[in-house]
Amino acid sequence: MNNEILIKNLRNVPDFPIPGIQFKDVTTLFKNPVCMQIMLDELYELYKDKGITKIVGIESRGFVLGAALAVRLNAGFIMCRKPGKLPAETIKQSYMKEYGKDTLEIHKDAINENDVVLIHDDLLATGGSMKAAYDLVQKFHPQKTYINFIIELTGEGLSGRTAFDQNTEITTLIRI
Numbered sequence: 001m002n003n004e005i006l007i008k009n010l011r012n013v014p015d016f017p018i019p020g021i022q023f024k025d026v027t028t029l030f031k032n033p034v035c036m037q038i039m040l041d042e043l044y045e046l047y048k049d050k051g052i053t054k055i056v057g058i059e060s061r062g063f064v065l066g067a068a069l070a071v072r073l074n075a076g077f078i079m080c081r082k083p084g085k086l087p088a089e090t091i092k093q094s095y096m097k098e099y100g101k102d103t104l105e106i107h108k109d110a111i112n113e114n115d116v117v118l119i120h121d122d123l124l125a126t127g128g129s130m131k132a133a134y135d136l137v138q139k140f141h142p143q144k145t146y147i148n149f150i151i152e153l154t155g156e157g158l159s160g161r162t163a164f165d166q167n168t169e170i171t172t173l174i175r176i
């Protein structure tokens with residue numbers, strides 16, 4: 001039922017940013033207070049007993065719910081950003097995209113070996129960007145790392161989950 005409400009309120013934008021892409025626009029979920037509560041409640045139930053100490057949000061749509069959930073879980077919030085945006089010393093991870101290379105960064109003092117980390121982003125497609133964020137977080141040697149997306153794309157031969165080891169715990173709120 002909750003899932004139906006989320007799917008009903010999610011906007012699909014055809015041919016954005018390039019022809020052929022069906023862009024899942026989460027801004028229509030973010031602007032709706034009922035959807036925000038549903039998503040936050042579901043995330044809280046999933047992670048309340050996991051001992052999460054840090055939530056890593058991937059720029060920029062991963063910042064919205066990531067930060068809100070951090071408040072609910074009494075965890076810290078860490079920004080995982082595109083190159084050159086973070087002001088202090090960073091640790092980086094580069095990865096291949098369809099056209100060329102991209103990089104993600106986290107502040108060097110953001111995570112420590114005692115942390116239990118949840119990495120959050122809006123959408124899982126090929127899994128490339130989350131895999132880079134996951135590999136980046138592993139460089140800090142946390143106790144454990146969980147992964148969550150609002151949306152998991154399962155059609156058109158996509159299987160983003162296969163980018164990760166089978167033991168990696170991945171949850172998604174909407175599968176389409």
Ligand code: AMP
Pocket residue numbers: 021022023024025061121122123124125126127128129130160
């Ligand atoms: P990927 O690395 O292929 O899993 O792509 C996931 C990242 O690209 C996320 O940060 C998404 O915000 C964005 N993305 C990829 N495909 C879509 C799509 N169809 N609709 C909305 N966002 C997308």
